[in-house]
Amino acid sequence: MSSEVRFVDFKSDKQPTWCPGCGDFGTMNGMMKALAETGNSPDDTFVVAGIGCSGKIGTYMHSYALHGVHGRALPVGIGVKMANPELEVMVAGGDGDGYSIGAGHFVHAVRRNVDMTYVVMDNRIYGLTKGQASPTSREDFETSTSPDGTNMPPVNPLALAFASGATFIAQSFSSDSKRHAEIVRKAVEHDGFGYVNVYSPCVTFNDVDTYDYFRDALVDLKEEDYDPTSREEAKEVILSGDKEYQGVIYQNEDSVPFEQQEGIDEPMNTVPDGAPDGATDLVRE
Numbered sequence: 148m149s150s151e152v153r154f155v156d157f158k159s160d161k162q163p164t165w166c167p168g169c170g171d172f173g174t175m176n177g178m179m180k181a182l183a184e185t186g187n188s189p190d191d192t193f194v195v196a197g198i199g200c201s202g203k204i205g206t207y208m209h210s211y212a213l214h215g216v217h218g219r220a221l222p223v224g225i226g227v228k229m230a231n232p233e234l235e236v237m238v239a240g241g242d243g244d245g246y247s248i249g250a251g252h253f254v255h256a257v258r259r260n261v262d263m264t265y266v267v268m269d270n271r272i273y274g275l276t277k278g279q280a281s282p283t284s285r286e287d288f289e290t291s292t293s294p295d296g297t298n299m300p301p302v303n304p305l306a307l308a309f310a311s312g313a314t315f316i317a318q319s320f321s322s323d324s325k326r327h328a329e330i331v332r333k334a335v336e337h338d339g340f341g342y343v344n345v346y347s348p349c350v351t352f353n354d355v356d357t358y359d360y361f362r363d364a365l366v367d368l369k370e371e372d373y374d375p376t377s378r379e380e381a382k383e384v385i386l387s388g389d390k391e392y393q394g395v396i397y398q399n400e401d402s403v404p405f406e407q408q409e410g411i412d413e414p415m416n417t418v419p420d421g422a423p424d425g426a427t428d429l430v431r432e
């Protein structure tokens with residue numbers, strides 16, 4: 148572990164344009180802390196971002212980064228990890244990016260279980276496009292695209308991950324900075340696909356799922372009272388419906404990352420003819 152790396156070393160010199168008070172500030176700080184605490188440095192970290200307010204994170208963090216197209220950050224992240232398994236790969240996006248257009252990729256990234264981290268900044272709204280209902284918006288949430296509410300139940304992303312064979316499922320709250328960083332750290336340390344859904348309030352367009360709401364509603368799954376290795380306990384929490392939980396909800400401690408499984412070919416160590424100049428720079432020799 149390179150102990151001299153501090154979390155501020157992961158901050159770029161770009162000034163975030165997120166609205167003052169946006170939950171994404173706290174989400175990003177926790178990700179940077181988790182990376183520093185797990186001994187990573189900007190030059191061994193690759194952040195892949197989706198599209199949306201959350202997608203700007205690749206610019207605000209100091210690391211290798213790539214801004215994927217809408218909903219496609221996960222397959223890009225998997226490609227990066229397969230090309231160079233020594234990189235710490237962190238994919239970040241929002242609830243719209245990850246659970247709507249990217250929902251198919253989410254399911255298959257979960258089941259492939261490549262050793263990487265996926266952080267979803269879940270504010271239950273489309274923020275960048277100015278406040279439309281997202282997959283995790285409440286059924287009665289009135290927005291410009293749902294003036295009478297969505298009349299659909301919100302996607303339960305934790306259930307989607309669980310049903311797809313996830314080996315690590317967690318949830319955190321961007322404002323509970325210490326606990327959020329600890330939960331993301333556990334996802335980074337997990338051997339496999341570490342998935343964290345982060346409640347990251349949009350202070351501009353969501354006046355329902357606010358900081359106050361989450362502060363009051365959150366139930367913390369503390370290690371002393373909860374066993375995340377139990378599928379039965381995880382199922383109960385994930386399907387409870389009326390509560391908001393934070394903590395590691397499920398972890399399969401026997402998880403073996405896809406790329407380390409027997410029968411999987413050696414990671415790609417060449418790039419195809421015609422690839423852009425410099426495309427080989429990050430590929431493992």
Ligand code: SF4
Binds near residue numbers: 169
């Ligand atoms: Fe954050 Fe919402 Fe502003 Fe986007 S619109 S930066 S999600 S507060």
Ligand code: MG
Binds near residue numbers: 270273274
């Ligand atoms: Mg959103």
